Each structure stands twice: as C-alpha cells, then as structure tokens.
Amino acid sequence: KAGVTQTPRYLIKTRGQQVTLSCSPISGHRSVSWYQQTPGQGLQFLFEYFSETQRNKGNFPGRFSGRQFSNSRSEMNVSTLELGDSALYLCASSFSRNQETQYFGPGTRLLVL
Amino acid sequence: KNEVEQSPQNLTAQEGEFITINCSYSVGISALHWLQQHPGGGIVSLFMLSSGKKKHGRLIATINIQEKHSSLHITASHPRDSAVYICAVFTSGSRLTFGEGTQLTVNP
16 A cells, blocks of 8 residues: 655745645545654644544644545645745545554655755 | 754764654653654655554564653665654644754765
8 A cells, every 4th residue: 555645745935925735645544644854843734624524623724724535645735835835734544533554755845045 | 942852953974874853742642643854845754653653674672651652663774764753743633833843964
C-alpha cells in the first residue's frame, strides 16, 4: 500500500499570499489530521477531518482552513500568510476516528518571506 | 506546564548503550504514541500503547496509565537510532498532543 503523500514538498511564499497544501491518505483511511511543526512551538494540532467533515480544530486563527473530499484526500489553506507561518506542515491518516496508529506523510516545508 | 513532558531533551550515547526516554502527561488519556523523526522531517510511528509493554526489535515501550508515565527503551543503541523521539497522547478523538521531543545522538 502506498503511504501518505503530501504535495508540494517545498514551498516559498511571500507575506500576504495564500497557500494550499494537499494530502492523500493511505487507501482506505478516512481520517486525516493536520499538524504544524515549528522550532519554537514544536508539533501542534491544526484540525482533523473525517467523512468530509471537520471533527476537531486546534487553536489556530481563522486564516487556517481545510477541507476533505469524498475520496478522503484533504487540503489545507492558509490565507494572508505571515512570517510566523513558516513551518513544516504534516498530515497523518488513520482508518477511523478511534485512537489508533496515525501514519504521517513526509510533510510540506513552507517558507514565508 | 505542558500537558506532555519528555526527558531528557537531549541525549548523547555511545554505540551499544541502553537508552531510556521518559514521558509524563497530566491529562487523562487512553492511548499514547511514540514517534521517531529523522532529520529530513518524516515521522514514523514506533508504538501505540494503552497499557503494559510492547517490544519491536531493539525497542521497548512501557506505559503506566495510573502514574501517567511512559518510557521508551532502546537496547544496544546504534548510530542509525539517532533521531528525535516524540511522545504524543490522544486528548480528544484522533487529536494528538505532543511532547517537545528528545534529540538522541548515538556516536560510533
């Protein structure tokens, strides 16, 4: 089975722009979670999607949004980028919303200039 | 105070040494992940624990739900074990809360 894939792997944007990141979960997995990793804050939960619905959201401003499609692929969007949004964005998939092993993608490294 | 705390933050060992990384959490949980992150950024799940002990090769993980504590042990450490080890707990549904990570360096 193919693992979790994320595109693009690297991205450079400037302040004020917006960005869309994509995550394709492992085939058959219906839950997708997004995380942000920065040197200062470590790994933080952004949101979780299951069956095309956002089920859980972390403490991030409304500039951070996401969605999930019927094939379980997910996208996250960050509008009006700030320098502090520079981070590694990781998505993880699991079969269900039960507390089970999550499988992480390789991440998208975003640099905001 | 963080909900999940790991110790030590940094650990340097010689090849062959026995290594222990500790994780304490302050919230009620039913399961805990141990994760490994290599310099490229990719994260791999090593264990998911809800009770007792699990072993995979040279890695052993234990959890004590009553004491809110988990440990990750590496026996006969090797330079390829050098990575960041992260403890994460399920706090709500599939939501993970992470420790700050332990940077492990194993020297040959």
